[in-house]
Amino acid sequence: MSYKQAAHILPPELLREVQAYIDGECIYIPRLAGRRRGWGEATATRGELKLRNERIFADYLRGAPLEALAERYYLTAKSIQRIIRGERAGQDR
Incomplete structure (x- = not known):
């Protein structure tokens, strides 16, 4: 996510309306529900994990x-246990 200059994107009348509510502050505008990506879809992180x-x-x-395993993968033993449980459950499916 990157910052955009509202003055470069929004029509002047809409910009003035937004400024009436939040003058000079940063605001986050979420994506439309149908356009949301799942966790890790924008990068290769999901596949790597x-x-x-x-x-x-x-x-x-x-x-x-x-x-x-915890030492080799730089994780806690508890995290390793959670991963093993998850992988076992995945095999049962």
Whole structure:
């Protein structure tokens, strides 16, 4: 999300109307409901985390201890447990 100059985008009469409510302040205008993107859709983050979680689960199935996985992936043991639970649930589907 980036800032845009309202004076460059909005018609002058609409800009004056907005200024009547919020003069000189920053305002966030949300996207229309139909245009919203899900978390991670704008970047490759979602795919990277999915791949990381699959690797963690595969390492776990090969016998890697939770603490070793936590250290290797820079996560807490609790996070590793949550990922393993999630991956197990995904296999059951």
